[in-house]
Amino acid sequence: MTKSQTKSPAKPLPKLVLSSSRDIPFSQLVLSQKNVRRVKVGISIEDLADDIYRRTLLQSLNVRAIVDADGEETGQFEVPAGGRRFRALELLVKTKRMAKDQPVPCVLREAGIAEEDSLAENVMREGLHPLDQFRAFSALIEAGLSEEDIAARFFVSVSTVRQRLRLASVAPSLLDAYADDGMTLEQLMAFTVTDNHARQEQIWEQVNQGHHAPAYQIRRLLTEDAIAASDRRVRFIGLDAYTEAGGYVMRDLFSSDDDGWLQDPALVELLVSEKFSEIAREIGAEGWKWVEAAIDLPFGCERGKRRINGTTVPLTDEEQARLDLLVEEYDAIGEEYRDGCDLPDEVDARLTEIDAELTALNCRPVSYEPDEQARAGVFVSLAHDGRLRIDRGYVRPDDEPLAEGQNADEAGGDGGTFESATVMVGGQMQDAGMTDDEDDAIRPLPDRLISELTAERTVALRDAVANDPQAAFLALLHALTLSVFRSHSTHGCVQIGVTQAWLGNVAPNLRESSWSKKVQARHEKWGEKLPDEPQALWDALAAMPNDAQMALLAHCVSLGVNALFEPTKGYDGRISAHGVAQRIAAADALATVVGLDMAQAGWTPTVDNYLGRVTKPRIIEAVREAKGDATAVLIEHLKKGDMAREAERLLDGTGWLPEPLRLPVADPEVESAELPDFLSDEDGEYDSEFDPVAIAAE
Secondary structure, three states: OOHHHOOOOOOOOOOOOOOOEEEEEHHHEEEOOOOOOOOOOOOOHHHHHHHHHHHOOOOOEEEEEEEOOOOOEEEEEEEEEOHHHHHHHHHHHHOOOOOOOOEEEEEEOOOOOHHHHHHHHHHOOOOOOHHHHHHHHHHHHHOOOOHHHHHHHHOOOHHHHHHHHHHHHOOHHHHHHHHOOOOOHHHHHHHHHOOOHHHHHHHHHHHOOOOOOOHHHHHHHHOOOOEEOOOHHHHHHOHHHHHHOOOOEEOOOOOOOOOOEEOOHHHHHHHHHHHHHHHHHHHHOOOOOEEEEOOOOOEOOOOOOEEOOOEEOOOOHHHHHHHHHHHHHHHHHHHHOOOOOOOOHHHHHHHHHHHHHHHHHHOOOEEOOHHHHHHOEEEEEEOOOOOEEEEEEEEOHHHOOOOOOOOHHHOOOOOOOHHHOEEEEOOEEEEOOOOOOOOOOOOOOOHHHHHHHHHHHHHHHHHHHHOOHHHHHHHHHHHHHHHHHOOOOOOOOOOOOOOOOOOEOOOOOHHHOHHHHHHHHHHHHHHHHOOOOHHHHHHHHHHOOHHHHHHHHHHHHHOOOOOOOOOEEOOOOOEEHHHHHHHHHHHHHHHHHHOOOOOOOOOOOOOOOOHHHOOHHHHHHHHHHHHOHHHHHOOOOOOHHHHHHHHHHHHOOOOOOOHHHOOOOOOOOOOOOOOOHHHEOOOOOEOOOOOHHHHHHO
16 A cells, blocks of 8 residues: 555534523523524413523523624624524513513524524424423422423313323333333223233234334224213213213223213113113003013014003193294394304303203194093104114003903904804894794804805905906005004905014114114104005095005015025924025115115124124235235234224225125126017017907916
8 A cells, every 4th residue: 555545534523612601681682584484483471481480481582692883792692593582571661570581592503504493492392292391290299290280381172191001001012112102192091991011012013013003993892891971872861870880981092971881881881771760660560461662672562562642731822822822032133143144152051041941842742532542552662873762652462451241261353253253244243143943033154155246246256356456455555554453453365465574683673773664664654644544545545646555565675685695494303594595685686776885774794793704814815805905914814803893994985795695796797587478569569469368368
């Protein structure tokens, strides 16, 4: 190596020399125009002045000497960095809480650019880490300060102080993970929902598997054995009743007084049961024969029971006068503020009061005939929002009054014999069991003869109905309506009825589903309009316009739909899959006709209704179909419960459906159905000259 190739030793860096500091009387300080802070942010100058007055100045001002035209110092100093502190000190002087010549600790700058110093002081500082804030607040609490004292001294809300102090419930290992940026503040605060450190660490190990776990998922895993305050059972009994009974409510940093998770499910169930029993006794005291109360009643529990109609209690003269007065006041306010301007608070409050009173007046009680009420009962259950659902006035078949001449064994319709029953033949009432000892008396017709005669009439009537489609439609509608609405009474002559599949408790909360509520509301609306007696019903149906007849027919037919997968047994006791397949295929065809899309109708996959009840491969398959392979891979490592919950979040809003709920996909190679040859003309259109009578004769 030559001399020219040798490296000269590196020159040492110059040593840092800090700016000098000195105490300068405040009267010699002026605010510099080179201070970069122009916009007011953060705590106010007044609050900062109060803080300095309480604890004195904790940070020196950055100043530079002011020189005259000749470069000589004037004895005054400008403050380019620390302007807010200067204004706070200035306010203390103005309010005579500090002397004008009070020495102020200052750092005297000579080199550099004043604007750069001001910018650096504001940009280079870092806000206090929430974990450090928590530890500092904890130290102040130990020193004797209250949460309110800390909030007042540091100009933050009391809730912020409580949130930070709540971090004391988090396991130290998780605090360390947060300090090392291993989790977010939202994730850390989610762990404050419980004080169980072992459980916290277990959940963190479970969710910290290479992907981001949302805070809500952590919170849900920690509270999966608890009951949410939003649960309908909690709304029913009230959160206060639960806490007064000694129950504990677990809350996290985000929970309000009305939120949280109830830690004693057994106590919740006990309170619900007690309240249900109390309500059942109160309703039973109204005069009902029975009251059936449960959180969830089986779907179709009203089926086969007659609904009695009550009478709405009219308003008294005083109530009517009050109602008219409220309506008049409400309309007057609406007229006064009809220009759309914002309502004053007192006016808005008055409108709310009027609306509440009008609602109470318009919701009239219903009275029932005492005899009818004494044989009827009431169903009581919980709606989805925790409100009571009370359905009054259902009569069980066994409680129906006996017809004249009918004994208890005959009430069900199966125990009586023809010989002892009163029957209608040709419009005349006859007693088939009547005898007369006189030989010349006119005796009833023999049973066999009556059967033969009515058989001939039956065939003739069938032929007549077949030639009168409108009469056939009316007879069908009459039979279906009797079957659906008057199942307890004698049916008409057309032996057609609606067989309703018993869904009962096949699916949880089925009775509270949106579809069930619509069906039941429609059923009750029709039931209130239709007469009880078969002949009166016939007259009413005949007088209906066609669109009303069709709507009623659609409702009756709809109740006979059975798309339930319910394997049936054959004569040999084996499960018959063929019958089930035929039923499901027919249901698919019907769903295609009406265009039923279960996703659009409101069904969405959840842990309870699907994801928590299938295998992990099924869950992954669902996510893959809805979101693609890239998303499905993200949940493959999760345990079954976590996978189901995460899949519920991922599938929300995608419209994904499991196979049993999907519409069948049409085969493009299959041609659309054509009219049978005997119904079509040469062009394949419907033959309007088709004569069904002639076809039958051939």
